[in-house]
Amino acid sequence: MDNEGGKIRWGTERRLEFIEFLAFWEGGVRRADIAERFGVSVPQASNDFTLYQKLAPLNLKYDSSEKRYVPTPEFAPRFMSPDADRYLSELEALADSEIDTRDTWITKPLSVGVMPVPARRIDPAFLKQFVGAIRAGNSVEINYQSMNQNRPGALWRRITPHAFAHDGLRWHVRAFCHIDSKFKDFILSRCQGLRSEGAPGASASDDRRWNTFFDVILEPNPALPESHRETIALDYEMKDGRAVIPVRCALLYYFEKRLRLDIDEKKDRPAEKPVRIANLKEFIEARDAGKA
The missing domain is CATH 2.30.30 (SH3 type barrels.)
Known part of the structure; x- marks a missing residue:
């Protein structure tokens, strides 16, 4: 990222990214947030805001009632790409105590319920x-x-x-x-x-099944009502009613189990299997190719 012909230092760029993160996910950011997270002085945090507003003048405005900078309607991130999966993963990790607030930029964790899974010991x-x-x-x-x-x-x-x-x-x-x-x-x-x-x-390089990918084609279960099929297509970001998922051949068995694609069709409960494998014959051949 250039700053009037000069390159912004990595540490400064991280703080500018942090400004955007809090503005986007938490609705606002204070100088004290930067000082506390990065261990810099409040004057340095002020300099970061000055630089940010110089580079993205339409993104933030100061709210005197909240005493923090808040995003404007024109806010468009320049230093970060909002990632919903990453944000939710960090919320999950916080809820599971796998990380604490020092390991994430989330300063105000939300209430999260995570289905407990028995831990497997790894030395x-x-x-x-x-x-x-x-x-x-x-x-x-x-x-x-x-x-x-x-x-x-x-x-x-x-x-x-x-x-x-x-x-x-x-x-x-x-x-x-x-x-x-x-x-x-x-x-x-x-x-x-x-x-x-x-x-x-x-x-x-000799592990052919690990190095070879198979494109699993998923489609909504045709036994579902049309409105439900449309919902499933949106859930899985399908295009033209299908989603193509590249999977290592060595992992096809686990993919099938994880998505419950192997359960029996139940005519009275098609919602138990909302998606099915469209290229099932080819999938089975690829899945079973390595079996002795």
């Missing part, structure tokens, strides 16, 4: 070792408790990890399994021990 030391192995391109032995009936107890096995994946509820590490000689997902919370880094068994 930070194990995660650190996985991160190190991935960065180094090495394999590592893990003591893993699978749900395979033929392997009732935890088993030491060597894997070459290359990525992490989240299915909406659980974290996995994507890795080449040296026992089964193929790429698989391992749930991080089921790793009971790590040891002995070594040579890799395969590289990330």
